[in-house]
Amino acid sequence: MTSSARPLLNRRLAEFGTTIFAEMSALALRTGSINLGQGFPDTDGPEEVREAAVKALRDGRGNQYPPGPGIPELRTAIAAHQQRRYGLTLDPDTEVLVTAGATEAIAASLLALLEPGDEVVALEPYYDSYAACIALAGATRVPVTLRPREGRFHLDLDELRDAVTDRTRLLLINTPHNPTGTVLTREELSVIAALAVERDLLVVTDEVYEHLVHDDAEHVPLSTFPGMRDRTVTLSSAGKTFSFTGWKVGWVKAFSPTYWMLAA
Template sequence: MDRDPGRPLGAGRFSTTVFTELTALAERTGAINLGQGFPDEDGPEAVLRTACDALVSGENQYPPLGGLPGLRAAVARQRQRRYGLGYDPEDEILVTTGATEAITAAVLALCGPGDEVIVVDPAYDAYVAAVTLAGGRCRRVPLLRDGGTGFVLDPDELQRAVTPRSRLLILNTPHNPTGKVFDRTELSGIARFCVRNDLIAVVDEVYEYLVYDGAGHLPPAALPGMRERTLSVSSAGKTFNVTGWKVGWCCGPSDLVAAVRSVKQYLTFASAAPLQRAVAEALDTQEDWVTRWREDLRGRRDLLAAGLTGAGLPVITPEGGYFLQADVSDLTRRDAVEFCRDLPAAAGIVALPTTAFCEKPGAYRSLVRFAFCKRRDLLAEAVTRVGHLRRPSPPVPSQHLEKT
């Protein structure tokens, strides 16, 4: 087989993700990392202690492929308590190594070469990678900017994406990177679309607890015709500030969950047993902690938004998650990619161009994603640094005094 001599041995269709590159850049330069979405403070102390106790009490061998029964039961209680959705923990809930594994295993299980997956654009990069691994093709439907204040999904664009090879829709709500929370009217339209076109919905709900200003998270599985065709995916990382634990799960009808399980066994087989026990406790006992954390995040969001706006970067306020979009067009003539490339050296900050999540730059060319899940002192310092990037005011024409 001929190989391009300029291409490293082993290089394939995938390269290092932008998250990995920017995190490494932040570590190397000491920049404030507002690019990657992880908090810099730990979650509930009681949950951390439970994990420690499980580690030292001998719970360190393989858990069952489907996950610890106690965690599956806790997930079932959470879905029933919050959304009125009943799932059998025996065969309708699967514990995974984070939400990314659940989504990837679902795509690999349910799609084959030539099949098509509809993805809302911008999209978390793992969705597209999963479809590529399956030999499928993404049909990306853009979220449109709504007068600069938010984002909307055009139902006609969604319908135009359907072909005879369409198998899945991947939907993320609350949405990363835009912070959009799809409301009941929008989700009802998406549900009718899935039913009409006989599509399976894989719904990424990892930010389900992190919604603000009266917005509410509605799982698409709760809508008519969707329970039997939806895999709902979530995880502990974003909810309980334990992103490094990589404990997630998917819920759905037994046949779909069985398909995901059949792939998962050849990926990771199982996730860390001590952490599963701790997550089960968190789901049952820590909703008050999550409520306080959500309110704290809302304050951090507002702090960063006000600071960026004052520094000349208008913000699109997110309804959920922990990222906000800032428009750099008033501050620089460069696009967001160039702006973010120069930002570590110019201001000691790492942020992400939103076009990193897009197939086509379009209306996102000037948008930058900033994470606000960091300590308040770091956010305040970041705002100060961005303020130093303001365009200098144009020189004032000299005034010639009229001779008298």
């Protein structure tokens, strides 16, 4: 390769190197240590699910290109789950988009919704891909730190309000939260919803741990709050719920016209 003064990488990604997950996973493998860095289980998912996948491949289902938004049966199942679990009605043909894992859902959502110069308020600590996706979109991340108090990590609602400026385009919310495990309360979510409506903000909610809650915690989707259906983009994944993180099956739930921006 001839030398060039032109940088090889997008300058927006210059500050990002190998992720801490890759480094720690390689170290754990090399030393035989228990890997607490990545969010994958110590056992594979249900045998009946694995057998169903094998049968589908042998029957020739899913071996070729699917429709762009995803296999219709999967989109229908996702919509049915949302109705059954949360009372949310979605059209599987126009409001559910299947992605190659939740990380692609994050990237697709942020790249579709952000313009260079926009600001994104994100709850800290956060999944490392958030920062890279925000940077790739040319936006600026504004962290609001969750702080431990009374046995759980709390969101400082005043700090959240203060973080929003005229340049804020969206809030990036993760609940149940990775890595602290906290589940945002109805009070915290109601303030987020009211702030989004008041300041005309979009909210991207990462809910991949929606079924991994403990004790008396309750996961409530932000899109169920008044005024939030049309301004919330919800991300989730089968990997965490069913212990198949390597299958990379994620999805986006969004309401028109936001859906069509993501599907493009």
